[in-house]
Amino acid sequence: MNDQTQAATAGNATSISESERDQLGCAFDSTLPFFKLLSTLRTRRVGLGYRCETGEPELLEWSSGKLVKQAKGPLSFASAHDPVPLSELEEALICWAACGPNGIALADIPVHGNLSSLLSWVGRTVPGGDSNPSIDLFVVNDRGTHVYRPGEERSGPIEIRSPEDYPKVLEWYRSGLVQVSDRRPDIGWHAAPEDTRSVDMMSPAQYNVNRPGSTWLIPVGDVGLEWFNLLFSCYEWWGTFLAKPEDFSPAGCDIWVKPGFLETGWPIPSFDEMVSSDHASQAGALLQNVRLACEALGLGGWRLGVYSSDMVLGGFPDVAKGLGFNYMERDVERNPGAVMTATGLPGVKEAVTVPSERFPTAESAVHYVKELRYQPGGPLAQEHNYALEHGGPYKPEVMEELLEHPRAHISAEWVETAVLETVQYIVDTYGCAPAFTNPLHAHASIQVHHLDADFYRRFQVSANGGGEPYAVTPQIHDHFATWHPGEPDPYAKREG
Numbered sequence: 001m002n003d004q005t006q007a008a009t010a011g012n013a014t015s016i017s018e019s020e021r022d023q024l025g026c027a028f029d030s031t032l033p034f035f036k037l038l039s040t041l042r043t044r045r046v047g048l049g050y051r052c053e054t055g056e057p058e059l060l061e062w063s064s065g066k067l068v069k070q071a072k073g074p075l076s077f078a079s080a081h082d083p084v085p086l087s088e089l090e091e092a093l094i095c096w097a098a099c100g101p102n103g104i105a106l107a108d109i110p111v112h113g114n115l116s117s118l119l120s121w122v123g124r125t126v127p128g129g130d131s132n133p134s135i136d137l138f139v140v141n142d143r144g145t146h147v148y149r150p151g152e153e154r155s156g157p158i159e160i161r162s163p164e165d166y167p168k169v170l171e172w173y174r175s176g177l178v179q180v181s182d183r184r185p186d187i188g189w190h191a192a193p194e195d196t197r198s199v200d201m202m203s204p205a206q207y208n209v210n211r212p213g214s215t216w217l218i219p220v221g222d223v224g225l226e227w228f229n230l231l232f233s234c235y236e237w238w239g240t241f242l243a244k245p246e247d248f249s250p251a252g253c254d255i256w257v258k259p260g261f262l263e264t265g266w267p268i269p270s271f272d273e274m275v276s277s278d279h280a281s282q283a284g285a286l287l288q289n290v291r292l293a294c295e296a297l298g299l300g301g302w303r304l305g306v307y308s309s310d311m312v313l314g315g316f317p318d319v320a321k322g323l324g325f326n327y328m329e330r331d332v333e334r335n336p337g338a339v340m341t342a343t344g345l346p347g348v349k350e351a352v353t354v355p356s357e358r359f360p361t362a363e364s365a366v367h368y369v370k371e372l373r374y375q376p377g378g379p380l381a382q383e384h385n386y387a388l389e390h391g392g393p394y395k396p397e398v399m400e401e402l403l404e405h406p407r408a409h410i411s412a413e414w415v416e417t418a419v420l421e422t423v424q425y426i427v428d429t430y431g432c433a434p435a436f437t438n439p440l441h442a443h444a445s446i447q448v449h450h451l452d453a454d455f456y457r458r459f460q461v462s463a464n465g466g467g468e469p470y471a472v473t474p475q476i477h478d479h480f481a482t483w484h485p486g487e488p489d490p491y492a493k494r495e496g
Contacts, residue, residue: 046300055073062210088174100150101122111408138323201311220442242271256414
């Protein structure tokens with residue numbers, strides 16, 4: 001987080017009301033246990049204020065401003081209710097479940113098992129390769145577009161230990177939700193240039209994407225950071241080197257390819273694909289956390305995928321500006337995979353990629369990623385070590401021994417040199433590094449909303465042949481009574 005972002009988020013936390021304390025207690029102590037949640041976990045796509053194949057034109061004034069029409073079909077439905085946005089507390093719980101602070105990472109990695117890859121001791125509810133903080137959560141709601149970034153400070157090994165700690169969830173949301181824009185991104189169904197309305201880069205299933213009342217959560221991952229860090233691990237520990245895809249010869253690190261150093265080649269495109277897959281597993285864990293939180297709270301959680309990540313980020317500004325990320329102009333002749341390369345959103349999220357404004361040279365990126373672990377306050381730093389100053393996870397005498405062990409460090413100068421030579425080769429050959437994957441990914445997301453029970457009551461069966469349809473669980477049926485007392489309850493009456 002830069003200085004401007006820190007200043008913008010400072011001092012936003014406010015007092016917690018008694019009703020908010022009670023509802024936080026309900027979330028932590030009274031929701032269904034994990035295995036019962038799994039038994040009813042479903043994707044629920046139809047929310048208050050949504051439409052489904054009505055055959056009627058509709059102006060998407062909240063996003064693209066386009067007039068669209070979905071053909072009439074057997075599930076024709078127009079919600080009779082106005083949209084109801086998530087409350088502040090609901091959104092805070094959902095964001096915390098997605099990737100919120102939860103203490104200090106265990107990092108139970110032996111020094112002979114690549115402990116030197118560790119990038120952070122900061123624990124979150126979502127896993128990260130090498131405990132890296134590469135995923136940020138972009139939050140789109142009726143107030144605009146935000147990034148949820150509650151910071152790296154931790155009070156101890158476990159943050160939520162008793163009811164006295166429950167208010168932290170709301171405090172992290174209030175202090176860590178940074179506004180990027182005061183409106184929703186210009187993304188809607190049939191996102192396409194005016195003269196090609198039949199093109200749908202959000203896929204035909206996403207008619208209700210980005211609706212008023214919804215909270216759209218978009219994990220954006222810095223795959224570039226993971227790429228550079230894993231390259232260090234490959235050269236330090238695995239004995240593998242990146243190889244040219246055309247003949248499998250070493251990619252710029254020839255002199256280090258010998259017994260005891262680098263011995264096995266890994267084609268550059270395959271390495272890039274592997275890093276992307278690892279990131280995807282982290283994003284998937286985040287989305288599953290949100291789905292389970294929605295099931296517990298009685299909210300609809302709709303996972304979105306199979307759309308253009310680059311359009312969401314902003315790579316097709318003639319179609320939609322999206323989140324407004326900047327993109328590199330790549331040389332077609334040096335881009336055999338026709339990969340689009342985002343550099344980031346300045347001051348908000350910038351990828352580790354070369355060349356870019358933040359990392360103009362291979363040296364700048366390689367040095368930055370290496371020093372993340374050793375700089376003061378870093379996970380393996382001798383000076384102001386984060387773990388020692390925050391009380392975990394290891395006992396002080398064990399931590400001291402770990403930090404002093406030579407294998408807790410990138411142990412040989414040749415490793416950094418070989419990494420640098422490989423990165424420079426990739427930049428010289430393909431124009432940028434990484435070359436075969438976008439260093440920023442936003443391939444899957446999830447939209448959270450208040451369900452329109454009338455859709456399910458009209459079309460779907462119950463679990464036992466009577467009563468509510470099985471999509472409407474007790475926690476959904478009772479949601480407004482529990483979480484919005486005193487407000488109109490759209491679930492109180494059944495559709496006639």
